[in-house]
Amino acid sequence: MKRDFEALGNTTFDLAIIGGGIQGAATAREAALRGLKVALVEARDFASGTSSRSSKLIHGGLRYLEQLRFKLVREARQERRLLVRLAPHLARPVPFLLPIYHQDPYSPLKVRFGLTVYDLMGNLGREDRHRMLDRKSAVELMPGLRPDGLRAAALYHDSITDDARLTLENVLDAAQHGAVAVNYAEIRGLAASTRAGRKEVVAAEAEDRLTGRRLELSARFWVNAAGPWVDRVRALAPGFDGSKTVRLTKGAHLLIPPLTGRHALLAAVLSEHRVFLIVPWHNCALLGTTDTDFEGDPATVQPDRADTEYLLRAANRVLQRQLAPEDVAGGWAGVRVLAIEPGNAAGSPSANTREYRFHEDPWAANFVSICGGKLTTARALGEKLTDYVVTRLGVTASTREGQSSRSIPLPGGHTGAFEMYVHIASWDAVREYGVPLEAGEHLVRTYGSRWRKVLDPVRERRSFAEPLPGAPALLAAEVEFAIEHEMAVNAEDFLLRRSGLSWTACTVPEAAPAVVEIFARRFGWSVERRQVALEAFSRSACSGTLRAPV
Missing domain, CATH: 3.30.9.10 (D-Amino Acid Oxidase, subunit A, domain 2)
Structure with a gap:
């Protein structure tokens, strides 16, 4: 999965989804599986909001x-x-x-x-x-x-x-089935037009937060999956009345x-x-x-x-x-x-109810906002919302009968009986790639059936098999893989949302400088940029370290 901000401006999409948390990711996957042309934009990193901050259940x-x-x-x-x-x-x-x-x-x-x-x-x-x-x-x-x-x-x-990885694998599969998914792409404004007597959103101004570049994103239908920012996104549409939905x-x-x-x-x-x-x-x-x-x-x-x-x-x-x-x-x-x-x-x-609902505003007939919902039911939400979208778009029957998220495993889900798979694959990682057993098991549990894709570059560069300081189960190969194939653009993206460590990354602070160095080498960061990346990770990962009441 490669980041391509310019691809957002190359066509008119069937469906544009604003928000790369679990609800937006699951909807993008379902729609892409059914053959729709889908754009998914996230203002920060995928799953950087509520979708990486749950109870993990x-x-x-x-x-x-x-x-x-x-x-x-x-x-x-x-x-x-x-x-x-x-x-x-x-x-x-x-x-x-x-x-x-x-x-x-x-x-x-x-x-x-x-x-x-x-x-x-x-x-x-x-x-x-x-x-x-x-x-x-x-x-x-x-x-x-x-x-x-x-x-x-x-x-x-x-x-x-x-x-976070559950969200990311939905994004990965959406992209694999043709969706254009871009993180650090913020919607700055929405443009509306009147069609057949109804006001509809026709385009959005998207800003690349990494470069400052702006372009116009066009779509026939829009889903607002911005989570806690859902009402802020609604406010971008002409005619917004100041109401709250969440x-x-x-x-x-x-x-x-x-x-x-x-x-x-x-x-x-x-x-x-x-x-x-x-x-x-x-x-x-x-x-x-x-x-x-x-x-x-x-x-x-x-x-x-x-x-x-x-x-x-x-x-x-x-x-x-x-x-x-x-x-x-x-x-x-x-x-x-x-x-x-x-x-x-x-x-x-x-x-308060934890059930979700789909909200439509009278000033944007082709714009649906997702209100509420649970991590567990995100796939079902995406399925129901896509049913509604294809009906509104008048999609042909042949497209409706395409693939469904109900039957297609996520990218790492081709394992069969999982604990048996972990045992066999962990030892395969040791024998075939020479990595420690602890690292092999971590890879299999984190990436599922994709673990070999993470380790294949080790055959060419043995240094990728080196564990990171303070984290013996975490390999340099995973950082390289996250940059190359999972759209990680900074150390926080990897450590908190792709490594499998999640918020326990704060317990292995020694690993962060090594991760920053890998990113710095790949992206040509200056000494100052390295320090900024370290400080950003520390603020995010260690903000909850309250060893004494203050």
């Missing part, structure tokens, strides 16, 4: 059952099952322990009933079904759990993902020691009608999440002292070992985009 949302949002849970559970087949390297099942204490707002009977419904809405088979545990069995399974007041527990399954809330996460072992943990927050979770993530665990209204710039959101105190207090209620601010190795925050519910504008953010 592919899940049905157990708590949504209590809110009677059965449609949402069913769709999400079915999408989880589908994603395990289409991208097994990006949807790894993980067991969750749900402890039930005497003061908790739910009983063992209520939990058993809820998880039975959860299973019926879509699981992966017998091993994926829930089971109830008594107090003794729960503590044996998770020794770090506080036994005092524990009544029982439940064991159930959801899946974890690398949200509510923004902040979700903070912390990196803590892996106190729950290979199991994830879901438990109640007694002060609110909410839950928190601890999920194993690389050599750490992520602790999340908060849910508070957010009014600032989504590009600057980060955990603060109140977030840290809230999450540590919630976790310490159920953990034997008490966490302190000094245990926090880093963190991140994202901005959730929730569709505004009439009559609930002042209600609890956690009670």
